[in-house]
Amino acid sequence: MVFAWALILLVVATVVFHFASPWWFTDIASNWTMMDQTVNVTFWVTGFVFVVVNLFMAWAVIKYRHRKDKTTKAEYEPENKKLEWWLTIITSVGIAAMLAPGLAVWAKFVTPPDDASIVEVVGQQWAWTYRLPGRDGELGASDAKLVTIDNPLGVDAKDPKSGDDVIVTSPELHIPLGKSVKFLLRAKDVNHQFAVPQFRVKMDMVPGMVTHFWLTPTRTGAFDALCEQLCGVAHFAMRGRVVVDEEPQYQEWLATQPTFSQTAAIVAGDPEAGKPLFATCTACHGDQAQGNKELGAPKLAGQDGWYLARQLHSFKQGVRGSHENDTYGKQMIPFASMLADDTAVRNVVAYIGSLPDTRPDTSVGGNPERGKKLYATCASCHGDKGEGVWGTNAPRLAGMSDWYLARQLENFRQGIRGTHRQDFHGAQMRSMARALKDEASINDLLDYVHTL
Numbered sequence: 001m002v003f004a005w006a007l008i009l010l011v012v013a014t015v016v017f018h019f020a021s022p023w024w025f026t027d028i029a030s031n032w033t034m035m036d037q038t039v040n041v042t043f044w045v046t047g048f049v050f051v052v053v054n055l056f057m058a059w060a061v062i063k064y065r066h067r068k069d070k071t072t073k074a075e076y077e078p079e080n081k082k083l084e085w086w087l088t089i090i091t092s093v094g095i096a097a098m099l100a101p102g103l104a105v106w107a108k109f110v111t112p113p114d115d116a117s118i119v120e121v122v123g124q125q126w127a128w129t130y131r132l133p134g135r136d137g138e139l140g141a142s143d144a145k146l147v148t149i150d151n152p153l154g155v156d157a158k159d160p161k162s163g164d165d166v167i168v169t170s171p172e173l174h175i176p177l178g179k180s181v182k183f184l185l186r187a188k189d190v191n192h193q194f195a196v197p198q199f200r201v202k203m204d205m206v207p208g209m210v211t212h213f214w215l216t217p218t219r220t221g222a223f224d225a226l227c228e229q230l231c232g233v234a235h236f237a238m239r240g241r242v243v244v245d246e247e248p249q250y251q252e253w254l255a256t257q258p259t260f261s262q263t264a265a266i267v268a269g270d271p272e273a274g275k276p277l278f279a280t281c282t283a284c285h286g287d288q289a290q291g292n293k294e295l296g297a298p299k300l301a302g303q304d305g306w307y308l309a310r311q312l313h314s315f316k317q318g319v320r321g322s323h324e325n326d327t328y329g330k331q332m333i334p335f336a337s338m339l340a341d342d343t344a345v346r347n348v349v350a351y352i353g354s355l356p357d358t359r360p361d362t363s364v365g366g367n368p369e370r371g372k373k374l375y376a377t378c379a380s381c382h383g384d385k386g387e388g389v390w391g392t393n394a395p396r397l398a399g400m401s402d403w404y405l406a407r408q409l410e411n412f413r414q415g416i417r418g419t420h421r422q423d424f425h426g427a428q429m430r431s432m433a434r435a436l437k438d439e440a441s442i443n444d445l446l447d448y449v450h451t452l
């Protein structure tokens with residue numbers, strides 16, 4: 001009897017919880033209400049079966065339980081053809097009701113209307129980039145073999161359709177309200193999965209393939225783009241954003257994004273032109289960019305140029321250093337702002353690249369054996385030797401100022417760095433740094449990095 005009542009209670013509690021639950025679909029922001037309806041149909045079918053089967057069990061236990069007078073007796077019927085037929089028919093209808101609407105919605109989901117514009121989403125470890133066709137409305141060809149630091153999407157420069165393609169290097173994409181968009185999905189390295197919960201869309205991305213779906217955004221707002229691939233180190237930390245704008249704001253944003261020809265025309269930095277620009281920097285970073293612990297300014301010599309340039313842009317735009325407790329980062333903002341434009345940044349970075357790379361002494365005392373274990377996760381982005389990996393956007397750590405790295409790890413942990421809305425790379429590092437329990441772990445880890 002206790003068992004029967006427990007079953008009844010389970011059924012009642014589950015049904016009540018389902019309707020009173022605070023966890024429900026987020027407010028939808030696209031045309032895909034059909035997705036919600038399909039999920040609801042599944043809830044109704046599975047819910048009905050759950051209630052009926054459990055209540056039947058409870059009823060059977062109560063009715064046929066052992067009693068002294070033996071008024072009701074259960075009979076064993078292994079071959080009841082009629083019952084088998086009914087169960088088969090009902091089950092088939094239930095399963096068809098769950099699957100058939102999905103097929104219909106899927107067919108619509110992958111069949112964009114003719115007037116849909118195109119957006120290409122490119123997934124890589126561990127970031128999103130986007131490409132939009134220019135005036136010709138078509139994307140140029142692309143190939144993973146063509147990927148270089150200057151052409152991160154591997155766009156084929158020989159294809160006449162490539163030149164006007166718009167390259168969006170930030171993980172934030174904008175799309176206009178109320179217009180259908182066809183998303184083309186491509187992966188550079190491993191499988192990813194692009195998902196935006198408010199749009200009710202998600203799709204696998206497979207290297208060597210282009211998958212697609214479409215949607216029409218129905219309200220303005222900023223929506224998180226997630227990678228819902230579960231294997232691997234950091235898919236969970238691949239955060240992006242899709243912003244739905246009114247047409248004028250969208251056009252404003254679009255105008256700030258470079259075309260492929262513009263990015264291809266960028267010339268390499270000139271160290272000679274960068275030398276005078278670096279003169280102001282030497283006061284803190286040292287004349288050989290070797291770093292100065294007393295002033296808290298890290299070694300820059302030997303650091304990856306793409307990373308230095310990104311940081312200088314981040315300081316300029318207040319993406320880094322604008323947190324009120326970021327005493328050291330704040331100091332960099334005026335100096336980064338002195339670099340007038342992109343060319344100045346490239347030149348100064350080229351000059352830093354020409355300086356000798358002298359390894360500083362270690363300044364943190366720790367246990368490198370323990371640090372080695374802790375570093376295993378870090379290696380998947382920063383490289384086995386802490387050399388920095390362009391493909392994962394992770395800078396060099398080995399042979400850099402370790403007291404500075406310790407401070408950055410603390411900053412990431414405390415949200416002093418990596419919490420700005422546009423700091424997608426920093427946010428990723430923040431989730432990694434939070435896995436380090438305490439200062440001792442940071443010291444152990446950096447002591448190991450010093451041995452690399």
Ligand SMILES: [Cu+2]
Binds near residue numbers: 192235
């Ligand atoms: Cu991913």
